Amino acid sequence: MPPTIQVTDLRKAYGELVAVDGVSFEVQTGEFFGILGPNGAGKTTTLEMMEGLRQPDAGQVTLFGEKPWPRNPKLLPRIGVQLQASAFFERLTAREQIRTFASLYGVSAKKADEWLDRVGLSDMAGKRNEDLSGGQQQRLSIACALAHEPDLVFLDEPTSGLDPQARRNLWDVLRDINSQGRTVVLTTHYLDEAESLCDRVAIMDHGRILESGPPAALVRDLDAPTRISVETGTMALDAARGLVEGVEVEDDGVSLTFATRTPAPVLSALAERDALRGLSVRGATLEDVFLHLTGREYRA
Amino acid sequence: MTGLLSLSAAMARGFFRDRTALFFTILFPLMFLIIFGALLNSPGSSKTEVVQIGSIAALDNLPADAKQQLSDVLEVVRVDDRAAALQQVRDGDVAAALEQQGDRVIVHFSAADQVKAATVHGIMQALVQQGNLAAAGVTKPALTLTSQQVEDESLKAIQYMTPGLLGWAIASGATFGAALTLVSWRQKKILRRLRLSPVPLVSVIGARVSVSVMIALVQSAVFVGVALLPMFGLQLSDQWYAFIPLMIVGTLAFLSIGLLAGAAAKTSEAASAIANLIVLPMAFLSGAFFPLDNAPKWLQQISDLLPLKHLVSSMQDVMVRGEGFTATLPAIGILAGFSIVVSGIAALLFKWDDA
Numbered sequence: 001m002p003p004t005i006q007v008t009d010l011r012k013a014y015g016e017l018v019a020v021d022g023v024s025f026e027v028q029t030g031e032f033f034g035i036l037g038p039n040g041a042g043k044t045t046t047l048e049m050m051e052g053l054r055q056p057d058a059g060q061v062t063l064f065g066e067k068p069w070p071r072n073p074k075l076l077p078r079i080g081v082q083l084q085a086s087a088f089f090e091r092l093t094a095r096e097q098i099r100t101f102a103s104l105y106g107v108s109a110k111k112a113d114e115w116l117d118r119v120g121l122s123d124m125a126g127k128r129n130e131d132l133s134g135g136q137q138q139r140l141s142i143a144c145a146l147a148h149e150p151d152l153v154f155l156d157e158p159t160s161g162l163d164p165q166a167r168r169n170l171w172d173v174l175r176d177i178n179s180q181g182r183t184v185v186l187t188t189h190y191l192d193e194a195e196s197l198c199d200r201v202a203i204m205d206h207g208r209i210l211e212s213g214p215p216a217a218l219v220r221d222l223d224a225p226t227r228i229s230v231e232t233g234t235m236a237l238d239a240a241r242g243l244v245e246g247v248e249v250e251d252d253g254v255s256l257t258f259a260t261r262t263p264a265p266v267l268s269a270l271a272e273r274d275a276l277r278g279l280s281v282r283g284a285t286l287e288d289v290f291l292h293l294t295g296r297e298y299r300a
Numbered sequence: 301m302t303g304l305l306s307l308s309a310a311m312a313r314g315f316f317r318d319r320t321a322l323f324f325t326i327l328f329p330l331m332f333l334i335i336f337g338a339l340l341n342s343p344g345s346s347k348t349e350v351v352q353i354g355s356i357a358a359l360d361n362l363p364a365d366a367k368q369q370l371s372d373v374l375e376v377v378r379v380d381d382r383a384a385a386l387q388q389v390r391d392g393d394v395a396a397a398l399e400q401q402g403d404r405v406i407v408h409f410s411a412a413d414q415v416k417a418a419t420v421h422g423i424m425q426a427l428v429q430q431g432n433l434a435a436a437g438v439t440k441p442a443l444t445l446t447s448q449q450v451e452d453e454s455l456k457a458i459q460y461m462t463p464g465l466l467g468w469a470i471a472s473g474a475t476f477g478a479a480l481t482l483v484s485w486r487q488k489k490i491l492r493r494l495r496l497s498p499v500p501l502v503s504v505i506g507a508r509v510s511v512s513v514m515i516a517l518v519q520s521a522v523f524v525g526v527a528l529l530p531m532f533g534l535q536l537s538d539q540w541y542a543f544i545p546l547m548i549v550g551t552l553a554f555l556s557i558g559l560l561a562g563a564a565a566k567t568s569e570a571a572s573a574i575a576n577l578i579v580l581p582m583a584f585l586s587g588a589f590f591p592l593d594n595a596p597k598w599l600q601q602i603s604d605l606l607p608l609k610h611l612v613s614s615m616q617d618v619m620v621r622g623e624g625f626t627a628t629l630p631a632i633g634i635l636a637g638f639s640i641v642v643s644g645i646a647a648l649l650f651k652w653d654d655a
């Protein structure tokens with residue numbers, strides 16, 4: 001069986017500007033795949049070429065072994081798309097929106113209403129989309145993309161502009177979709193979102209994929225030191241330096257921080273001296289991976 | 301098919317919930333009808349008013365049916381104050397003052413309105429003549445004159461205006477509807493979203509066509525309904541309903557213009573500007589607002605090239621001039637051909653999104 005998505009050496013330029021510059025990857029059935037990168041990295045352009053909304057300058061995309069460009073009516077019922085800018089009919093209520101979209105796929109009004117319930121919008125069914133909050137609109141937009149139960153779902157920055165609570169609620173919805181066996185492709189500029197949701201991420205910058213793999217593996221492969229901090233004053237700086245051989249120690253006046261690739265001896269030495277006040281242990285994150293790959297701080 | 305229906309429903313709901321669109325498509329043209337209808341149809345303007353001073357045998361002794369006939373053309377008010385009556389004539393408030401002195405009937409008139417004065421003069425002459433004949437014992441005149449009105453080319457204002465303004469309303473409703481939906485659906489990314497659904501492009505266009513035809517039906521019903529009110533007094537011909545097929549192809553023709561404008565324009569503002577530039581001048585040049593019978597020949601020739609001209613004059617033919625369905629066939633053919641050509645061009649220029 002071919003992979004659900006196969007992308008080979010995809011390229012797209014807008015005039016002089018090369019937005020996507022030779023991107024290749026595969027996504028397997030049932031996978032939650034993320035494309036992570038700062039604004040302007042080329043995520044949306046890549047996604048739109050996969051969806052069949054844009055013609056690639058070069059390279060190939062196949063979904064379920066079929067080409068999405070030009071508009072391929074055979075594929076359309078199998079994919080669900082949430083566009084970066086929510087697309088709603090004017091002056092329709094939430095219920096009317098989703099029923100309209102559902103009926104384009106031959107899905108009954110009853111099923112459509114169930115989806116409204118699943119994204120927690122039953123109470124808002126009678127409201128026009130202009131009167132919904134940003135988070136509610138995003139959820140409606142996702143429900144509209146899913147009402148026909150597609151096998152493959154594309155989501156373009158579904159949580160951008162939402163408050164933290166709304167983001168977390170939406171994450172639950174997305175996990176739920178994926179756990180039903182659907183393949184999900186998501187773009188995001190939030191590191192934590194990619195880390196928390198995706199089975200695999202591709203880190204993208206300036207139109208190229210710099211690295212891809214499961215978030216945990218990317219972080220592990222980075223071989224970055226673990227940072228152990230306690231409150232400043234728990235221990236004198238000199239004593240701290242002598243604690244374990246070969247450990248970097250810093251004191252910024254708030255925290256005393258040990259950076260080491262073997263955290264166990266440091267932790268046990270601190271425990272022996274009963275010097276664990278305000279303890280925190282922080283491993284590397286995707287942020288460190290990005291820093292390592294590009295040589296610059298991650299800025300969404 | 302379900303796609304077509306649900307898109308039509310979505311579009312129709314969007315339209316009927318849009319107060320601005322409702323106003324400009326239905327109320328605004330109706331306002332024109334009401335204003336012009338009230339201005340041009342004020343009753344009594346065709347009667348000639350005269351005052352009668354004291355009694356005049358020739359008038360007072362008329363048999364009832366003759367009095368009735370007379371009152372169709374002359375409105376006679378009886379007064380006793382001679383000086384005031386003459387002053388009314390001088391002021392132009394009435395066409396003439398009549399009085400009898402002995403066996404003389406005198407018509408006092410002002411030279412200001414000679415046509416009316418002549419009318420009164422003629423009528424009085426006839427009455428006096430009749431009185432003379434009766435006095436001479438002639439009860440059966442050798443000659444009688446009967447006159448009969450011929451339905452002439454120039455129609456009463458409301459008869460002319462209803463099809464004209466309705467044609468204009470349908471044209472602008474269809475043009476703006478198509479242009480604005482296309483642009484705003486493209487700007488709001490709805491077209492993009494629809495492109496990702498299995499619904500074919502013909503269903504998207506088909507939905508717009510059915511909604512526009514529905515709107516045109518509503519416009520027609522409202523227009524004709526209002527014009528038929530006694531205060532406006534529209535009189536429909538027997539085969540008035542033959543305007544329905546005409547109205548549908550007319551809608552298609554203007555939809556195709558709107559689709560073209562919508563395909564060419566990037567913003568809603570540009571789309572309405574283009575639609576306005578096309579529809580408004582065309583309405584004047586097509587005789588939708590006033591007849592072009594007296595317009596210069598070259599202007600009439602231009603007018604023959606405009607789809608609205610064919611829509612309006614053919615609608616007048618069946619709605620008020622008493623022609624039948626077959627009389628509309630040439631116009632239907634012209635409008636259908638126009639629609640096919642223009643929507644073909646629009647299809648070539650069509651874009652799902654502006655990215």
Ligand SMILES: Nc1ncnc2c1ncn2[C@@H]1O[C@H](COP(=O)(O)OP(=O)(O)O)[C@@H](O)[C@H]1O
Pocket residue numbers: 014017018019037038039040041042043044045046655
């Ligand atoms: N329609 C377009 N025309 C011209 N340039 C574009 C267009 N869309 C995107 N770009 C440019 O291409 C680059 C990649 O954009 P995009 O794919 O939207 O990135 P992302 O989704 O990662 O923010 C950006 O520099 C953006 O300005």
Ligand SMILES: [Mg+2]
Pocket residue numbers: 043044045084156157
């Ligand atoms: Mg983007």
